[in-house]
Structure formats: C-alpha cells, structure tokens
Amino acid sequence: MRAWRLLDRGTPPVLQEVPVPRPTGEQVLLRVEAAGLCHSDLHLMDGAAGAVPFAPPYTLGHEVVGTAVATGSDAGEVSGRFAVHGIWACGSCRQCRRGRENYCTALTRSIGCGIGRDGGLADYMLVPSPRHLVPVGDGDPVALAPLTDAALTAFHAISPHRDALAEALVVVIGVGGLGHLALQLLHDTGTTALVAVDPRPEARDLAAELGATHVAGSAEAAIATLATLDGGAGADLVLDFVGSPDTLGATDLLLAPGGSSVVVGSGGGSLTVAKGGTLARGWTVSAPFWGTRADLVEVVALSRAGRVHAETETYALADAMTAYERLRAGQVRGRAVVVP
Ligand code: NAD
Ligand code: ZN
Structure with a gap:
C-alpha cells in the first residue's frame, strides 16, 4: 500500500x-x-x-x-x-x-x-x-x-463558553480549516455578533457566508471594528486559530472586561499572563487541545x-x-x- x-x-x-x-x-x-x-x-x-x-x-x-x-x-x-x-x-x-x-x-x-x-x-x-x-x-x-480534528477542536474550544454565547460578542481569528467550522458552530448556537479576522479576502468572503456579522483583515482592524460595536468595550470571547505574535499581541485590546481568550493556533506567538497587568479585568486564558x-x-x-x-x-x-x-x-x- x-x-x-x-x-x-x-x-x-x-x-x-x-x-x-x-x-x-x-x-x-x-x-x-x-x-x-x-x-x-x-x-x-x-x-x-x-x-x-x-x-x-x-x-x-x-x-x-x-x-x-x-x-x-x-x-x-x-x-x-x-x-x-x-x-x-x-x-x-x-x-x-x-x-x-x-x-x-x-x-x-x-x-x-x-x-x-x-x-x-x-x-x-x-x-x-x-x-x-x-x-x-x-x-x-x-x-x-474534517470533523475529526478541524470541527472537533473548534467544538471543544467553544464548549466551555456555550452557555454564555447568547448575548456575547465573539471574535474568530483565522478562517481556515478550524476557523470556518468554528464560525458555523457559533452561528448554530445563536451567537449574533461574530467578528471574523483573516488577511485573505476569500477567507473573509467565506466567513460572511458562514454567519460572520463583521469581517476584518487583521487583528488591528478587528480592534477598530470592536470599538464601534455595543459600546466599544471589546469581545467576550476571542478564539485564536492563528496564535501568531500579531494576533496574541492584540489580545488585551480585543477583550472586554470578563472576556476569555482561547488560544488554539500554534503560530509562534505568546501571551503574557500577569496579575496587575493584562489580567486585571477578570480575563481568562486557555489553550485547549483537540x-x-x-x-x-x-x-x-x-x-x-x-x-x-x-x-x-x-x-x-x-x-x-x-x-x-x-x-x-x-x-x-x-x-x-x-x-x-
Ligand atoms: P489553516 O491554514 O487552514 O487556517 C489558518 C487561517 O489563518 C488561514 O485562513 C490564514 O489566512 C489565516 N491567518 C494567517 N495569519 C493570520 C493572521 N495574522 N491573522 C488572522 N488570520 C490569519 O490552518 P488550520 O488547519 O485551521 O489550523 C490553524 C492552527 O490551529 C494551526 O496553528 C494548527 O496547528 C492549530 N491546531 C491546533 C489544534 C489544537 O488542538 N490546539 C488542533 C488543530 C490545529
Ligand atoms: Zn490516559
């Protein structure tokens, strides 16, 4: 064989x-x-x-x-x-x-x-x-x-947050294999405010087809979009399917008080957790696996x-x-x- x-x-x-x-x-x-x-x-x-x-x-x-x-x-x-x-x-x-x-x-x-x-x-x-x-x-x-990893990993990453999604503002970073399935799973749970981030125009088009209410070409552009939404406090949930220095580096500006950052992608970035610094506002950070x-x-x-x-x-x-x-x-x- x-x-x-x-x-x-x-x-x-x-x-x-x-x-x-x-x-x-x-x-x-x-x-x-x-x-x-x-x-x-x-x-x-x-x-x-x-x-x-x-x-x-x-x-x-x-x-x-x-x-x-x-x-x-x-x-x-x-x-x-x-x-x-x-x-x-x-x-x-x-x-x-x-x-x-x-x-x-x-x-x-x-x-x-x-x-x-x-x-x-x-x-x-x-x-x-x-x-x-x-x-x-x-x-x-x-x-x-693709259900066995792309959808499964997205499902597992979203699961702990499922009960809080109804009124939530959610950001999905990276609309590739995992991200495009995460958007569907979020849309299916009734998430109504969904910002998708991807530098590729085709990926942003796909995101819009799959239920994203807003699209952005970079984490920076997503921060600008969030500033215009629901009082501008930021996102309750950020699902990062990229995990690069630029996406993880933007986490503190993306998140609202009490928000959660879920790091799935292993794109070489890192996120510093420091009380009195970036975590002073009740944020949680997790790195789920599969x-x-x-x-x-x-x-x-x-x-x-x-x-x-x-x-x-x-x-x-x-x-x-x-x-x-x-x-x-x-x-x-x-x-x-x-x-x-
Ligand atoms: P993919 O290549 O299919 O999708 C990645 C997407 O991210 C692409 O659409 C790309 O255009 C976009 N992207 C690239 N740089 C970006 C940036 N700076 N900002 C926003 N979007 C950007 O990849 P995939 O198969 O979906 O995997 C995504 C990541 O998740 C990989 O790092 C992979 O190793 C990881 N992964 C983790 C787990 C886990 O259990 N934690 C499981 C599977 C995959
Ligand atoms: Zn065991």
Missing part, C-alpha cells in the same frame, strides 16, 4: 510503498476513505526537535474516515464506517477516567493517529482499539474527515443533522504534497481532503 511517511523533522514527507499492516490484539484495520490535511501537519514537518516532541518515522494523517476491513482477535465485532478519534489515550489514567482523554497523562512521546504514530494519509491504517472509533453511518467521507471522543460523537451528530458542514477541496493521495503547498500558501478554501 502507499503511505505518506514523515521520515525526519525538517524534511517533507515521502510517498512510500509499505506492507498493509496486519491487526493483532484489539487493533482494527481501516481502509482509508478520506484524510483531511491540517496546518498542524506543516508544524510536524517543519518542527524543531524541541518544539515537536514526536519522533519520526511515522505516516502522517490525523483526520481519517474509513471502513473496517479486518480486526485482531481481541477487538470484538467491528464493522462499518468510522471516524477515527486520533488521540490514542491510555483509557485508565485519571484524565481518561474522567472522559478527558485529550489530556491523557500517559501521552508524552506521541499523541496518536498521524502524530507520532502511523496515521491515515495512506491506503490503509491500523487503529489500536475500537475505543478510538466513532460510527459515521453513510455520508460523504470527504465531508466527514477534543474528547464524546465531543466527536456530538460533532458527528451535528453534521448528520446538517448543522455543520466542512467546505472542502479534494485531492488524490499522490497529490497530497500539492495540497500541503496550497495550505502553506494560504490558498485552501476550508479544508483540503485526500481520497486514496
């Missing part, structure tokens, strides 16, 4: 011919139907050893939908089509016991699917246990694949109900690098998805 293998940090992945893996124990072999390409893959390819602790070689691809075609002897009855929950947590640590497997304390050297372990940018992939599978029934695999399996079940249900839908561009497996280059150049509308 073919697999896009990351052989070393700082080098592009290569398409290699490797044996189809044989499932043992609890493992499930999936025939990959679709795999989404995430900006995090670019960080994994580029990553300096310290910044990205997951040692190659491994197969990329952490947004995967596929069909179960074989199982190990301890996997039980597994058949049908599944979305892969890519955080291959231990299932028994104190975080896992509380259903917070995205913060599993045992995951230190790898996260799982395509992040330190072989993922689904390939014809087939092994999932370590049926625990990490969520049934998807029928439906277009290309539309389903989402739980239970979140993914909810996201799949939202998608089946037509309440969230990934905008996608489709590529053949052999063309994955072309798609990654488009992603790096900021040319992808929504999510690029590979179909083996």
Whole structure:
C-alpha cells in the first residue's frame, strides 16, 4: 500500500510503498476513505526537535474516515464506517477516567493517529482499539474527515463558553480549516455578533457566508471594528486559530472586561499572563487541545443533522504534497481532503 511517511523533522514527507499492516490484539484495520490535511501537519514537518516532541518515522494523517476491513482477535465485532478519534489515550489514567482523554497523562512521546504514530494519509491504517472509533453511518467521507480534528477542536474550544454565547460578542481569528467550522458552530448556537479576522479576502468572503456579522483583515482592524460595536468595550470571547505574535499581541485590546481568550493556533506567538497587568479585568486564558471522543460523537451528530458542514477541496493521495503547498500558501478554501 502507499503511505505518506514523515521520515525526519525538517524534511517533507515521502510517498512510500509499505506492507498493509496486519491487526493483532484489539487493533482494527481501516481502509482509508478520506484524510483531511491540517496546518498542524506543516508544524510536524517543519518542527524543531524541541518544539515537536514526536519522533519520526511515522505516516502522517490525523483526520481519517474509513471502513473496517479486518480486526485482531481481541477487538470484538467491528464493522462499518468510522471516524477515527486520533488521540490514542491510555483509557485508565485519571484524565481518561474522567472522559478527558485529550489530556491523557500517559501521552508524552506521541499523541496518536498521524502524530507520532502511523496515521491515515495512506491506503490503509491500523487503529489500536475500537475505543478510538466513532460510527459515521453513510455520508460523504470527504465531508466527514474534517470533523475529526478541524470541527472537533473548534467544538471543544467553544464548549466551555456555550452557555454564555447568547448575548456575547465573539471574535474568530483565522478562517481556515478550524476557523470556518468554528464560525458555523457559533452561528448554530445563536451567537449574533461574530467578528471574523483573516488577511485573505476569500477567507473573509467565506466567513460572511458562514454567519460572520463583521469581517476584518487583521487583528488591528478587528480592534477598530470592536470599538464601534455595543459600546466599544471589546469581545467576550476571542478564539485564536492563528496564535501568531500579531494576533496574541492584540489580545488585551480585543477583550472586554470578563472576556476569555482561547488560544488554539500554534503560530509562534505568546501571551503574557500577569496579575496587575493584562489580567486585571477578570480575563481568562486557555489553550485547549483537540477534543474528547464524546465531543466527536456530538460533532458527528451535528453534521448528520446538517448543522455543520466542512467546505472542502479534494485531492488524490499522490497529490497530497500539492495540497500541503496550497495550505502553506494560504490558498485552501476550508479544508483540503485526500481520497486514496
Ligand atoms: P489553516 O491554514 O487552514 O487556517 C489558518 C487561517 O489563518 C488561514 O485562513 C490564514 O489566512 C489565516 N491567518 C494567517 N495569519 C493570520 C493572521 N495574522 N491573522 C488572522 N488570520 C490569519 O490552518 P488550520 O488547519 O485551521 O489550523 C490553524 C492552527 O490551529 C494551526 O496553528 C494548527 O496547528 C492549530 N491546531 C491546533 C489544534 C489544537 O488542538 N490546539 C488542533 C488543530 C490545529
Ligand atoms: Zn490516559
């Protein structure tokens, strides 16, 4: 079978011919139907050893939908089509016991699917246990694949704030794979004042289509927009899907008293938290990671109900690098998805 293998940090992945893996124990072999390409893959390819602790070689691809075609002897009855929950947590640590497997304390050297372990940018992939599978029934695999990270991460980032969204003024920074799904999820919860920020005009057009009430080309422009809205106090919630020095550096000017900054993007910026300084006005800052399996079940249900839908561009497996280059150049509308 073919697999896009990351052989070393700082080098592009290569398409290699490797044996189809044989499932043992609890493992499930999936025939990959679709795999989404995430900006995090670019960080994994580029990553300096310290910044990205997951040692190659491994197969990329952490947004995967596929069909179960074989199982190990301890996997039980597994058949049908599944979305892969890519955080291959231990299932028994104190975080896992509380259903917070995205913060599993045992995951230190790898996260799982395509992040330190072989993922689904390939014809087939092994999932370590049926625990990490969520049934998807029928439906277009290309539309389903981005649910497993882009939508799941956005959902998990928004979740703690859901009850406070009705009267809230919300800013979404970065209308790419994650951001365009976050806008839909926010719009779906009834958020009425939604400012989307992206330097790309096409991304701002997409944001407006998906429910943004205002668009801005930079964090600075968003601050100017906020000054004109609802008394000019700023935003209650800032979801930063970029996390660069310019976006995080603008946080204190974007937030209203009592507001929350949720940092999702790993764009190399940092945010200083200092009492008496930037946090004097009841702000909270969080940096959530991916989402739980239970979140993914909810996201799949939202998608089946037509309440969230990934905008996608489709590529053949052999063309994955072309798609990654488009992603790096900021040319992808929504999510690029590979179909083996
Ligand atoms: P993407 O490339 O699809 O989208 C990024 C968007 O941000 C693009 O539309 C781009 O035009 C826009 N952008 C770039 N610079 C900007 C700026 N200064 N201000 C405003 N917008 C800007 O990327 P993605 O796949 O959606 O991932 C976004 C980020 O989230 C990446 O850093 C990725 O690694 C990270 N990520 C984090 C998690 C997590 O669990 N925390 C999960 C997945 C991805
Ligand atoms: Zn655990």
